[in-house]
Every structure is written in C-alpha cells, then in structure tokens.
Amino acid sequence: MTGGTRRWARLTWRWGLRAFGLAYMGFLVGLPAGSVIWRALSPGVGSAWRAVTTPAGVHAFELTIEVALVAVVCNTVFGIGMALLLARHRFPGATVVEALIDLPLSLSPVVVGLALVLFYSSREGWLGPWLTAHGITVIFAFPGIVLASAFVSLPYVVREVLPVLQELGDEQEQAAATLGAGPFAIFWRITLPAIRWGVAYGVVLTTARVLGEFGAVSVVSGDIVSHTQTFTQFVDDAFTNFNTAGAYAGALVLGLISVVVLIALSASRRKEEALQ
Amino acid sequence: MSITVEHVSKRFGGAVALEDVSLEVPAGSLMALLGPSGGGKSTLLRVIAGLEVPDVGSVAIDGEDVTRLPARSRGIGFCFQHYAPFRHMTVWENVAFGLKVRRRPRAEIAARVDELLELVRLEGFAKRYPAQLSGGQRQRMALARALAVQPRVLLLDEPFGALDAQVRKELRSWLRQLHARINVTTVLVTHDQEEAMEVADHIAVIHDGRLEQVGTPAECYDHPASEFVLTFLGPATRLDGSWVRPHDLVVTREPAPGSRPGTIRSVARLGFEVRLEIALDDGTDTWAQLTRRGFDELGVGIDGRVHVASLAPSAAPNLATRDVASVP
Numbered sequence: 113m114t115g116g117t118r119r120w121a122r123l124t125w126r127w128g129l130r131a132f133g134l135a136y137m138g139f140l141v142g143l144p145a146g147s148v149i150w151r152a153l154s155p156g157v158g159s160a161w162r163a164v165t166t167p168a169g170v171h172a173f174e175l176t177i178e179v180a181l182v183a184v185v186c187n188t189v190f191g192i193g194m195a196l197l198l199a200r201h202r203f204p205g206a207t208v209v210e211a212l213i214d215l216p217l218s219l220s221p222v223v224v225g226l227a228l229v230l231f232y233s234s235r236e237g238w239l240g241p242w243l244t245a246h247g248i249t250v251i252f253a254f255p256g257i258v259l260a261s262a263f264v265s266l267p268y269v270v271r272e273v274l275p276v277l278q279e280l281g282d283e284q285e286q287a288a289a290t291l292g293a294g295p296f297a298i299f300w301r302i303t304l305p306a307i308r309w310g311v312a313y314g315v316v317l318t319t320a321r322v323l324g325e326f327g328a329v330s331v332v333s334g335d336i337v338s339h340t341q342t343f344t345q346f347v348d349d350a351f352t353n354f355n356t357a358g359a360y361a362g363a364l365v366l367g368l369i370s371v372v373v374l375i376a377l378s379a380s381r382r383k384e385e386a387l388q
Numbered sequence: 389m390s391i392t393v394e395h396v397s398k399r400f401g402g403a404v405a406l407e408d409v410s411l412e413v414p415a416g417s418l419m420a421l422l423g424p425s426g427g428g429k430s431t432l433l434r435v436i437a438g439l440e441v442p443d444v445g446s447v448a449i450d451g452e453d454v455t456r457l458p459a460r461s462r463g464i465g466f467c468f469q470h471y472a473p474f475r476h477m478t479v480w481e482n483v484a485f486g487l488k489v490r491r492r493p494r495a496e497i498a499a500r501v502d503e504l505l506e507l508v509r510l511e512g513f514a515k516r517y518p519a520q521l522s523g524g525q526r527q528r529m530a531l532a533r534a535l536a537v538q539p540r541v542l543l544l545d546e547p548f549g550a551l552d553a554q555v556r557k558e559l560r561s562w563l564r565q566l567h568a569r570i571n572v573t574t575v576l577v578t579h580d581q582e583e584a585m586e587v588a589d590h591i592a593v594i595h596d597g598r599l600e601q602v603g604t605p606a607e608c609y610d611h612p613a614s615e616f617v618l619t620f621l622g623p624a625t626r627l628d629g630s631w632v633r634p635h636d637l638v639v640t641r642e643p644a645p646g647s648r649p650g651t652i653r654s655v656a657r658l659g660f661e662v663r664l665e666i667a668l669d670d671g672t673d674t675w676a677q678l679t680r681r682g683f684d685e686l687g688v689g690i691d692g693r694v695h696v697a698s699l700a701p702s703a704a705p706n707l708a709t710r711d712v713a714s715v716p
Contacts, residue, residue, distance in 0.1 A: 283472035284473075284474055286459070287466065287533075289439075289458070290534070291460070291486035292461075292486050292489050292537055293489040305476045
C-alpha cells in the first residue's frame with residue numbers, strides 16, 4: 113500500500129466516523145426534537161402559547177410543579193440523610209439498603225405504579241382501606257402522584273452525595289467536634305457546605321426526573337383533567353385527542369425545561385470540580 | 389493542666405491498640421508519645437481527645453474524669469496529622485470557628501483571631517483558602533485554630549509528619565518557643581526519636597500498645613528501661629554480651645583494662661563521624677562511632693588489629709543477659 117492510499121484510508125475512516133456519529137445523533141435526537149420545535153411554533157408563537165395555556169394545561173403545569181416541589185424536598189432530605197448513614201456508620205443491612213436504593217433505576221415505572229396501587233388502593237390495597245378510613249386518599253390523588261414521583265427519583269441525591277462524602281472523609285467533622293461543635297453545628301457548618309455542589313447536582317437530576325415522569329404517574333394519578341392530570345399526561349392526552357397544537361406546544365415547554373436543567377447540571381458539575 | 393491516663397486498653401476488632409496504659413502528663417509540660425507506626429500512640433492521643441472511647445480505663449484532665457465526655461466538651465485543642473482544614477472557609481474563618489460555635493461576641497472573636505494569626509505568623513493570609521497555603525502554613529493555621537478556644541491541653545498528631553525536612557526543622561524550634569510562651573500542656577505524637585528528644589521535655593515510649601518507659605529525653609537515652617527503648621532511641625551495639633552505645637566504645641591499638649581484641653572489617657566516613665565494623669576474636673561483631681580526629685589518631689585501617697573497651701558501664705545492665713538482635 114502506498115503512503116497516499118493509506119492517507120486516504122485514514123481520512124475516510126475519520127470522516128466516516130464523524131458522519132456516522134452525527135447521523136445517529138441527528139436521527140435519534142436532533143431532528144425529532146427540531147421537528148417538535150418546528151411544529152409547535154409554525155402556527156406562530158401566539159397560538160402555541162394559547163394552545164398550552166388552556167385551563168387544563170395551566171392546571172396540569174401547576175400540579176406538576178407542586179408535585180416536583182414536594183418530591184424533590186422529600187428526596188433531598190432523605191438522600192442526604194441516607195448518604196450520611198451509609199458513609200459514616202456501619203450497620204447491619206447496609207449493603208441491602210444500598211442495593212434497594214438503586215432499585216428504581218432498574219425497575220420499569222409501570223411496575224412502580226402498579227405496586228403503589230396494590231398497596232395504597234382504597235378498596236383492595238394493603239394499607240389503602242385503613243388510610244381511607246382516616247380520610248386520606250392516595251391513589252388517583254395528589255399523594256399518589258407524589259409517591260410515584262418520589263419513588264422513581266429516589267436514587268439521584270444519594271448517588272451524587274455518597275461518593276462526595278466518602279471522598280471527603282470525617283476528619284473535618286472530628287476537627288469541628290474538638291473545637292466544640294455539636295452534631296447540629298457540624299452538619300450545617302462543615303458537612304453541608306462541603307457537599308453542597310453534589311447536593312445541587314442530585315437535586316437538579318431529581319427535578320428533571322420528576323418533571324418528565326410519565327409511566328408510574330399515569331398508573332396512579334387517574335388522569336382526571338384539571339384535577340389529577342400532570343403536564344406529561346396533558347401532552348399525551350392532547351396528542352391522542354388530535355389536539356396537535358396543544359401536544360407540540362406542551363412538548364416544547366418540557367423541552368425548554370430540559371435545556372434549563374442541562375445548563376444547571378453543567379454549572380453545578382463545574383463548581384464541584386473547581387472545589388477539588 | 390495535667391492529664392492522667394489510668395489503665396487504658398483499646399481493641400479494634402481483634403487487634404490490640406492499647407494494653408493497660410497508665411500515664412501522667414504534668415501540667416505545663418511538652419510530652420512526646422514516641423514509637424513506631426501502628427504502636428498505639430495515635431490511639432492514645434485520640435483517647436485523650438475523646439475521639440476514641442477506651443474499652444477499659446479512665447482519662448482525667450486537671451483532675452476531672454472526662455472518660456465519658458464527648459470531645460467537644462473536654463476543652464482540648466487537637467491538630468490532625470493532615471491538619472483537617474475546613475476547605476470551604478478562609479484562614480480567618482477556620483481560626484474563628486471554635487469561637488463562633490461558642491457564640492462569643494463578634495468583637496472578641498475578631499480580636500482573638502487577629503492575635504492568633506499574629507502568633508502563628510499568618511497575618512497576611514487571613515483571606516486565603518487552605519488550598520492556597522503551603523504545608524507549613526496549613527500546619528500553623530491548624531495550630532491557631534486549636535489554640536483559639538483556649539484549650540486546657542493541646543494534642544498534636546504527627547505535627548510535622550507531612551512536611552519536608554527543612555520546614556520540619558524550623559517548625560520544631562518554633563513549636564518549642566511557642567510552648568515556652570503560652571505554656572499550655574502539650575502532647576505530641578511522633579515516630580521520629582530525634583524530633584521527640586529535641587522538642588519534648590518528657591518522652592513516653594509506646595510499642596505494641598504498651599507503655600515502655602516515661603522520662604526526660606536524657607533519662608530514656610541513658611537509662612533505657614527495655615531493649616526496645618534502647619534500640620529505638622539511638623544506635624546500639626553489643627560488647628561482651630552487654631548493650632552499649634557505639635559512641636561509648638573506645639578503640640585502641642594496645643590492650644586496655646577490660647578491652648577485647650578484634651579486627652576492623654569496614655570503615656565508613658560520614659562527615660565528622662567514622663563508623664568501624666569490628667569482628668571480635670570471641671566470634672561476635674560490634675561497631676563503634678569515632679570522631680574523624682579520633683580515627684586519624686588511631687592510625688589503623690581495614691584488617692588492622694585493635695582493642696575495644698566500653699567507656700560507659702553497660703547502657704542497660706539489667707538487659708545484658710537477654711538475647712535480642714542488635715539494630716545497627
């Protein structure tokens with residue numbers, strides 16, 4: 113083989129790889145996403161806005177935000193606590209707990225929804241009838257949507273914070289203790305500031321997961337318009353009812369949120385790296 | 389304030405870290421816990437601090453039993469081997485931490501922190517973060533942070549272990565001066581016998597979880613209580629079955645009272661010091677430290693015949709009959 117043909121082979125290989133990568137990303141992500149933007153905005157920004165700000169659309173959006181707030185706060189508190197427990201204390205069953213935390217990552221959301229219905233359903237659930245007798249409805253109501261959202265987004269904060277805590281070690285906490293700080297002061301003044309960007313990263317991931325959740329929520333929410341319909345369900349509902357304007361505009365809103373999330377993610381990742 | 393440790397034992401899993409250790413640190417003294425790595429000296433320091441709870445035994449500071457007291461209530465200052473700086477705080481905030489959690493008035497905190505930064509010569513570094521300091525500066529910041537709360541005792545875990553040789557020497561003499569100035573009872577952990585003898589006024593030698601000897605550096609060096617102390621604190625060799633310091637050996641050409649004949653096997657010149665390895669006629673080996681001048685006056689080289697006598701009585705006469713490999 114001459115030097116010239118070898119060079120050609122190398123160039124073809126290099127450009128071929130690039131073209132393949134671009135085509136793969138394009139047909140999988142870029143073009144479909146672009147077509148959503150195109151279809152949502154082609155009737156004009158005004159009509160897209162009107163299509164998504166119907167009473168049902170606005171209610172669905174508000175519900176999703178409320179659910180996200182509760183689920184993210186719960187999972188952040190739980191996630192930091194569980195990460196501290198796993199990183200700082202040895203206890204029987206720790207490995208089982210650690211494995212269980214990853215369960216939502218591998219379990220299909222539909223199964224999560226069905227499991228919650230089985231357990232909390234007011235008629236045949238294990239705990240549901242007792243809760244109903246005490247005036248609490250879980251399935252086809254707000255608590256059920258929060259539970260499903262919290263379940264599927266459970267691992268993110270723990271998984272982000274745990275390695276940061278392990279890398280950090282406990283010497284700074286011990287130093288604070290010798291200087292007179294109690295457990296409360298140690299957590300707020302030493303531990304939390306040290307892990308804050310890990311927490312931020314976990315919170316952003318959790319938020320993104322909760323806002324986009326469809327499978328588990330659609331099983332437990334009941335999808336009642338202007339009542340228990342979340343925003344992803346609104347988009348799905350609009351699409352199946354041939355309200356394409358509402359569907360595409362709603363999809364665009366979810367897409368914009370994901371862009372914001374991506375920016376927040378890279379910002380907190382960069383902050384985290386800068387500290388190390 | 390004095391520290392009293394009584395019959396302390398501590399195990400980690402099956403491994404014995406401390407075995408029935410009793411120790412008295414006199415008020416105002418600077419004591420070194422000296423021993424090889426893994427011998428239990430750091431564990432003892434952490435037991436005094438309250439960072440480890442002993443399985444058996446008690447710890448008292450200034451006569452008050454603190455065995456069950458958490459670290460934060462013991463009135464101690466502790467410096468970690470790797471300083472454990474609060475990475476997200478400036479030098480100033482690090483030093484102020486203990487006063488802040490004690491909710492002292494703001495003006496008092498400011499005055500005290502400035503005073504301490506001056507004491508450790510870090511006045512110009514108040515706004516820096518620990519990552520922007522050198523190892524020696526971080527060490528001094530950790531000292532200031534520990535001293536800010538006016539501890540009853542100061543505990544230092546391998547304070548110079550992570551520093552390079554030059555900085556270590558400077559900090560040693562600086563710590564000596566600092567101790568003379570603030571006169572707080574200080575316990576430091578080190579595996580370096582030279583460092584212990586230079587800095588401390590008392591040495592506690594710890595080996596395999598046991599306290600081997602407590603005394604002034606001179607007492608421990610000249611009257612070691614065990615073979616371990618003898619060999620760990622300085623060079624040791626044997627003559628006629630007894631332990632001696634090689635610089636206490638007299639090497640002559642002619643026989644002298646009590647001397648043993650032998651042959652020089654090797655000569656090593658180390659600056660002012662010359663080391664001779666000598667094979668004695670009784671079949672044993674020994675080695676002697678001579679000054680360069682002493683060696684030149686002797687006028688004998690390799691394979692030369694000499695006579696070796698001990699200048700001092702045996703370093704550890706009570707150990708003479710026990711057989712332990714010598715440390716060259």
